[in-house]
Amino acid sequence: MLELRQVSTKYGQIPMLMQVSIKIDQGEAVCMLGANGAGKTTLLKTIIGMVKPVSGEVLFRGQRIDLWPSYKIIRSGIAIVPEREGLFPKLTVENNLLMGAYYEKDKSRIASRLEEVLTIFPRLKERLRQKAGTLSGGERKMLGIARALLADPQVLLMDEPSLGLAPATVNEVFAVIDRIKKEKKIAILLVEQNAQKALSVVERGYVLQKGTIILEGSTKELQENSIVKESYLSATS
Ligand SMILES: Nc1ncnc2c1ncn2[C@@H]1O[C@H](COP(=O)(O)OP(=O)(O)O)[C@@H](O)[C@H]1O
Ligand SMILES: [Mg+2]
Incomplete structure (x- = not known):
């Protein structure tokens, strides 16, 4: 690969x-x-x-x-989650996610991908309209990972x-990584x-x-x- x-x-x-x-x-x-x-x-x-x-x-x-x-x-x-996530703080969580699908032009494919990715990130689903800059460190990390997945890499x-990240948040992030690996x-x-x-x-x-x-x-x-x-x-x- x-x-x-x-x-x-x-x-x-x-x-x-x-x-x-x-x-x-x-x-x-x-x-x-x-x-x-x-x-x-x-x-x-x-x-x-x-x-x-x-x-x-x-x-x-x-x-x-x-x-x-x-x-x-x-x-x-090939998608990357950079060290500092590289988010757009003034854009909403949803628009940050959609940046990940930048190269996909098929709108229905983007929508189904978004829905699929959000099943792994319920906290982001609740915050789609919130600006990325207002997220906690753990949520930002999740958004960075979710955005990379929207590229369907x-x-x-x-x-x-x-x-x-705080230890408890590190555990959450690694649980997500484990889930991505399996699913x-x-x-x-x-x-x-x-x-x-x-x-x-x-x-x-x-x-x-x-x-x-x-x-x-x-x-x-x-x-x-x-x-x-x-x-x-x-x-x-
Ligand atoms: N753009 C750059 N120009 C010059 N030196 C750099 C640059 N980026 C990183 N380095 C140096 O290369 C080394 C490795 O950096 P890096 O790959 O960021 O390490 P790590 O991610 O393992 O901490 C460091 O000594 C760093 O200072
Ligand atoms: Mg480094």
């Missing part, structure tokens, strides 16, 4: 990602663990074409996409959905520092350290790995 082959990126002269290779199959949920500054956001930006690799390839459904402009990549079926990228059959790449939460919803994962993949394995292998235990599981709850 989605594959990075030996991808390297630079910011100016400074190397960031180094020979990163990952693979995500159809319907699979995979996490990318890593500390602050490891290059997690850079990795997601590289997938959606906002950062161009200096070497290596990004493939989506067997096709090379790393030379495509971002809009074309997004339109082809085959791959969903999520940049640290737990960041800045939607889309591939998910979940970028997280919260290893415990991330490993509770994925099948497999990678660990990114200073731009390099230092580990990969099943959820169980990562949970039992001493590096993961020491660096990523002890600090989070």
Whole structure:
């Protein structure tokens, strides 16, 4: 479904990602663990074409996409929930959601998609006319995820959905991610520092350290790995 082959990126002269290779199959949920500054956001930006690799390839459904402009990549079926959601605070919840379906021109298809997505987000359904800027942190995160789903993506990228949320809200967000995984059959790449939460919803994962993949394995292998235990599981709850 989605594959990075030996991808390297630079910011100016400074190397960031180094020979990163990952693979995500159809319907699979995979996490990318890593500390602050490891290059997690850079990795997601590289997938959606906002950062161009200096070497290596990004493939989506067997096709090379790393030379495509971002809009074309997004339109082809990859959606992202950015770290700060990227909402339009002055627009209503409903209009923010509809932005996610920007590339869909069939109105009835948009309406049925909206209805379907809202079954997963009852709190948003109650707040469709409310301005996005008035939502709580957890609700904004939900809106960011819901909006990405309105694009009907085959791959969903999520940049640290737990960041800045209270523990109870983090649990709600991860319950939603788990539900999406089970109901939607889309591939998910979940970028997280919260290893415990991330490993509770994925099948497999990678660990990114200073731009390099230092580990990969099943959820169980990562949970039992001493590096993961020491660096990523002890600090989070
Ligand atoms: N646009 C940019 N220009 C220069 N350096 C950047 C830019 N974006 C990120 N960086 C640097 O790249 C490193 C990795 O950043 P990032 O991918 O955001 O890490 P993470 O998401 O894992 O915290 C950091 O040291 C950051 O300062
Ligand atoms: Mg980041």
